[in-house]
Amino acid sequence: MTEQQPESGLSRRTLLKGIGATLGVAAFAKALAPLTEWVDGLSVDAFLQKHYRELTPDELQTVLRRLEQETRDQYGADVHIDDLTPNPGVKFAYALNLSLCIGCRKCAEACHKENNHDRDTHQSYIRVLEMEQGSLDLEKGTAGYNHAVPAPGKYYMPVQCQQCNNPPCVKVCPVEATWKEQDGIVVIDYNWCIGCRYCEAACPYHARRFNWKKPSIPAEDVNPVQAYLSNRIRPQGVMEKCTFCLHRTRAGKLPACLEACPTGARVFGDVADPDSDIRWVLENKRVFVLKEELGTQPSFFYFFDV
């Protein structure tokens, strides 16, 4: 099948092969052209940035300033990105009173704004399920309801990250881009995540979101109070999740979803503090967790008042 090659000299076939190869390389470069625009948007510093937990305090400051500059360049917004670490001895938990929740989705809306979510997709870390009375089966619930609330015969169950004490998402991450902090909050290093979405498959609560595109937010809508591990504007192609608003809660404030709730259905606090509201709820109400049988041990509790 193969012809005997002439031993020396430039045969016609070799010449044709050369032309073919050249054309091939040119076509390959042309096909890859959109990538050059993408590469232009990447900085060497961003590419080589170390994992959050390997950064020295100085390096971290450099990173924070760079990210602020990037936000200015790309969004035209002046923001302050801080690094808030867990307060020693604090362990956060959240409880939600299902008897009070009316399904207004104000919490989801507050989350959307507070956490600098993509405006186009109206992203939020909270999904509110309209549930059928008489059933805790999520199969009978729907997040797509579109009518006046509360509807008769229904109750409402907002679901967000449960900040599990045995988080399946952390277990599966191949690059340790997500972990559980001392105060119980599961966080992501958005600059380390490779975007494989294994954590999204592993989470039993649909708590994780992927940035399918670069988030778009008008400069005037950007929340400028930001933290590295929470609400700073996420890059395209990485995972994100609810952080119990750590940029607020680690500074002594309450989560945005709680402040937005018109019925007071939400209770948040430090379980290690015997005088906290959350401690009182856990001690006095018959609380339960979602999908307890999976052994994820959530820090998010639900209860009915009556």
Added chain:
Amino acid sequence: MSTYSEPSPKHLVSYPRFIWRSLVLSTEGNLAFYAWMTALTAIALVGVNAWSHQVLEGMVVTDMSDHVSWGLYIANFTFLVGLAAGGVMMVIPAYLYDDKKMHDLVIVGELLAIVAIVMCLLFVNVDLGRPDRFWHIIPGIGRFNWPISMLTWDVLVLSGYLLLNLHIAGYLLYQRFLGHKPDKKWYIPFVFLSIVWAISIHTVTAFLYCGLGGRPFWNSALLAPRFLTSAFVTGPAFIIVSLLILQRLTRLEIGRGPIDTLTSILRITVVINLFMVLSEVFTEFYTGGTHVSAATYLYFGLHGHHGLVPWIWTSLLLNVTAAVIFLLPAVKKNTWLLVAACVATFVGVWIEKGMGLIVPGFIPSTLHEIVEYAPSTEEWKIMAGIWAFGIGLFTLALKIATNVFDGDLRLTRK
């Protein structure tokens, strides 16, 4: 791989020559060959272009969503891990049962394994939101969450399998090129290791999915055995068709022996695969309850959504047809019947592993919402590109192998 006790300057000369002659001869051929390779290259380039768009604009160009967060790419990845593992079905008869006729052809299975793994790696890469951060998963440079994350196990077993097969195939071809008889100690231990390793790659890949408690559809102990069985369907089916093509296009002597052996293997594996499907279907539907909702959606549709129903029934039809043909005595005599059965079951398993396994794992979602998924044009383009690249690579690899076996590719000319 440096495999020689005393440094011999001879290899420094002859090994580069082997590589160079391989490259030259693998790009030689008739017009049909050039047309074939040009067509494949063109398709591959369409894929490259679609991928660059995806990287630039984001994975919003796919039809995946926060509800169905893995789709066509991971489906193909899973299928191809099986194909790679299935290559071992030539190695087992050849070395474990000492089937002499298989010995010369076993290289086809090894080359298939190499190509399939390369394609797997490509499919994983196009699924990454941040391909620029690929280095984060390289042990030693990045942060490798081993042994906790099953994905890190997969990285290890897949790259190990790639290296093993590169060594075995490379060593055997190089020795033939030199005109030497291969030294058993340099490949037999690796061959036996590769048998165990082949099982491991598909087992670990099944563990990726079945270890997720929040996805009841995948959370089944039968997943790894099912993966292996279907791997032993697609591997032999692909190799049979490849051998038949080689028989037509090259002077390679293949004969009925190896094809009959592979057909006998398929007769069993196709039926076991169907049996496992039945076993899962029974467990799901007889039990009932909400755990069955993904299976209901897959086979019959749920709450007015039927996206996957045509896929799974096509798959079942193809696999049942193939099983019936394989059991007919005529399949060992009629080549076209054999090819039809091989193609049918290959496509059948491809659907079963992708649209029939990865996608329904996400529908309904963990909060029981139904968001459907149908691959976007960009996804199909990228998939076609990787397949074209893989088939092109396999063509070149087979060309090198047949040239070596023909004696055209030798250190000393005949």
